[in-house]
Structure formats: structure tokens, C-alpha cells
Amino acid sequence: MAGRRRAARHNHVSLAQQIITLALDRGMKAGEHMPEQAIADACGVSRTPIRSAFKILEKNNILIWKEEAGYFLSQGAQDGLSEAKVGVEDLEQGLFTRILADRSARRIADVQSVSALARRYSVSRVEVLNALKVLARDGIVTQLPGSAWAFQPLLDTPRAIAESFAFRLTLEPQAILTSGFTLDPTRASALRAQMRAFQDLPDSRLTAAGFQRLDIDFHVMIAEGSANRFVQGTLLAHHRLRRMAQKEAAAPPFRQRQAMEEHLDILDSLERNQLELAADQMVLHLRRSGIRRPEAAGRGMSPLLRGPQQAGARIKGTAS
Template identity: 35%
Template structure:
């Protein structure tokens, strides 16, 4: 983050100066999560060096540092959402967790942790247990289940577009176009995966809602809940984000022109492309869209 560069400059630090997550987080009044990410970014650029049990040390003088050397502050809450999703899928977090354990693991304050947990609870990824502790929801975390999910969606979503009376609200379509264009224009960061998935989920649920069939919509909402953790930890690169956004925009254009058969075929192709990306060895698996 640029603030770290500014601190280094202001302190007049030279090569060999020690930088610690705890000190920087306290001075910047943030948790250690974004500080750690920024220091790792600087290390990849060769500007600082990680030292075992010593944190990081400067490798270059302050005159060689610029604000462009560090990423801008990202959404800190989204950063932690991504870390939690990754750790849960990797089995590093158990099904049931306590606030104290999470505070220690991610080195964050209780108010900030509660902000993140309430955000995850709002999209049904975790729920507070009666009494104390939190319980993670089910996720699609094995290839076979994800393959079945995408096979189901491949049947469901094109069919929604072809339902008699299918219609999308023009205001919703305009909002979706604006959100997708903003996503295309914005720089990609790790924390962007959370907003990207939520926009993605809103797009697919909005298409399903156009069929005006409550059971179809409920089925797709369930699919989005099950795949949320997997896609918060985005591993498919910015190129797939660009392709996904453009495919969504093309589907909207076809629907607006009344070319529903074409739109349904594009939706099917869109889901197939996403499937092949994550599991090329399977004909149709998962990748998000």
C-alpha cells in the first residue's frame, strides 16, 4: 500500500532497516492482513526482503521507492473473506470456529472480525451457533460435486431464458451493464474476486428471475450459495474475468433484441467454457463464469 512507502520515506529509512507487520499495522491503524499483502508485494519487486523471525528488511534506499511500487489499499474486509475462503476449502479451518481462534489466526480485532463474519453470514457462508461460535455452511469442494452443479446449471439457466413470458426489467439490465463495464475498467486485485462473484451471482439470479418461476430461482440461489467459497478464492486470472464480463454483456444484448434462442445458446456455451477452464480433463466441470 502507498502508505507504507510514505512511512518509509518519512522515517528516512535506509537499506537493512527492519519493517514489521505489527508496527506498520499499528501506525496505519489497520489489521495485519493488508500490511502482510503489501510487504509480500514489495518483496516480489525486490524492494524488501523477508527474513525468518525478523519480518522484512529494506533492500533499497527510500529514494528508489515510489508510490507505484505498492498496491493501493484494497477492501480489507474482502481480503479477509478471500483468506477465510481459501483456508476453509484447504481444510485449514474446521467446520466450527470460535471468534478467538479466528482473531489469533488472522491477527485482527474483534470488531473487524465481526464485520467480516456478518458479511459472510449475509450471503449464507457462515452462521452464528446458539451460544458461542460460528458454523460454516456446506460448499462445493470436490470435483464430482462441482461437475454435477455445472451440469445442473447447464440445464437450468438456458431453459429459464426460453420459458414462456420470460422478461428482464430494463432498469436491471442497465444496472448490470454498468456494473460489468466498471469491472472491466477497474484494476484487478485479490480482493476483487469477492465483488466479481457477487456481481456474477446477481447476473445469473437476475436471468433466472426473468422466467418468473420461484422454484427455478430458488434452485439457482442454492447453487450460488454452494459455489461462493470456491469462487471467492479466484484462481483463474483476470483474463477469464474479462471474458466472463463480455459474455454476460453479449447475452444481455441478445435478450434485449428478443433473440432468446441465441441468448440461451450463448448461456450454455458460457457455462461450458467455465467448466472446461477449471477441469480440462472433464467435459463439463466448474470454473465460475
């Protein structure tokens, strides 16, 4: 019974996606009846969240309500139901993305109520709660007593950014050293090609946004490679906060190229399974990125932490 109650609290949008998957798996066709109790049993939840999910599907023209008859599928597998599922995912994505954008621009305060957000975005309380639950999983908001939610501090001040680098300096090298660390070779290869292409751009075409996207994508890949779920989850939440903030100071072109080269050095070590070296290279990379003065970052460091790039063999665009 406790498990059933926990299941009943599942995100309603996710439950709507689950119902679509169920219909697809069963090969259901347009016009077929969707009985509440049967769907609730199949999904392992009570009828209450099913009703909320049904309303989401009705709003997206996937279900039709008929008085005294219930809900019916308006489209089946042959009528674009798979594509409709993507639309439901976009519904959830769209709202929490709008909330993040407004929070980043400080158009909404640190503490918000569900009702206030529902009025602001002209959506239901259920949709707001779904979006807030996603943000809560990412560590961006925390529920307070009652219906209030508090946003975590943004990375929009020098102190916050410095604390971000200190946090990452503690945890990211350890992510590499966790037992069972794995690197996705396909993703690493694609990211390597993108970083090389970025390095080949003239200075006039290097943008802060392009650099930040590749930088965060690289560090997210490292976080996802950690076999420790707590390390992985904490880092991924922090990188989502970084992606939301878009406030880190733009590095000059030479530092952008140097940072990409450091990424590539770390990838080389990871692909050779030299995890300790990769972790040391990550320390150097983060210290350089935090200081923004690569010529000073290596002072007083051991030769190992300076890494092979100190010899100048692979760094592009840096002064000797």
C-alpha cells in the first residue's frame, strides 16, 4: 500500500507519457475506450493521478472526453500517437524552461507560490507542480512548508562563481576516480570533433555562448561517467545551474582555445584509462579556468599537475 501511495505521487506529465506508451505497446487505435480503473491498474497508480494525466492528454488532443462514457483515444499508432508523445514531453519542458529563463533574468523573486506561478504563466496548478518537481530534482528549487517554493542562489555574482569553481575542484576530479568510471566512446568522439572544429574558428567567430555550450557538455559527460550516483547527481544538478545562469565571465579567445585543448588532453588520458592523470589534469584545468590567468595557475604545482601541455606542445593560441 505504501508503494502504491508513492506511485500515486508520480509526475503527472510522466504518467501521461506512460499512458501513451501503454497505448502504443497494446496497438490501440483511435476511438478505443480508455477506462480509468484499467489504465490505473496497468500503470500501478490510483485513479486520482490517472484523471490528472488524462486531462493533460485531453488538452493535447490525444484523448477525447464523452459525457457519461469516459475518455477515448483520438489517435492511434497509425495516426501520429508517437509524435504526440513528444508533444507532451515538450509541454513539461516548455514550462520549466520558461520558469528558468525568468528566474535567470530575475523577473521572479526567490520565493514563489504555486498559485502565483500558475497565474503568471496562465497554466494549471498541476502543470506548475510538475515543472517545479523537475526543478526540485535538479536542486534548483526547494519546497517550503505550505505551497511556497524557494529558488537556490544563482551563479550571477563573482563570489558565487568562485564558490562554483571551488565546489567543482573538489568533486569533478573525484568523479573521474570513482570506481567504475566509464566514458561513452561515441559521445566522446562527437564532442572531440566539435571541440576541434571550435578551435579552428577565427577569433572573430568565437562566442561566449558557443564556448560555454561545449564546456558544459564536456563536464556533463564527465559527471555522467561517474559510477557513484551521488557524485553524478550532484554534479549534473550543478551543471544545469551553470547552463541556466549563463553569467560566467567570457574568457578571451586564447583561453577558450586553451580550455578546449585541456579538455582534449583529459579525453586522451581517459581513453587510455589513465584515470589518475586525467583527474590531475582536471585539477589544473579548473584552477586555470577559475583564475582566468593560465600563466599563473601552475605556480607552485608539482610537474604531474602541470601536465604535458605545460611544455607547449599542444596548446594553441597561448604565449610561451
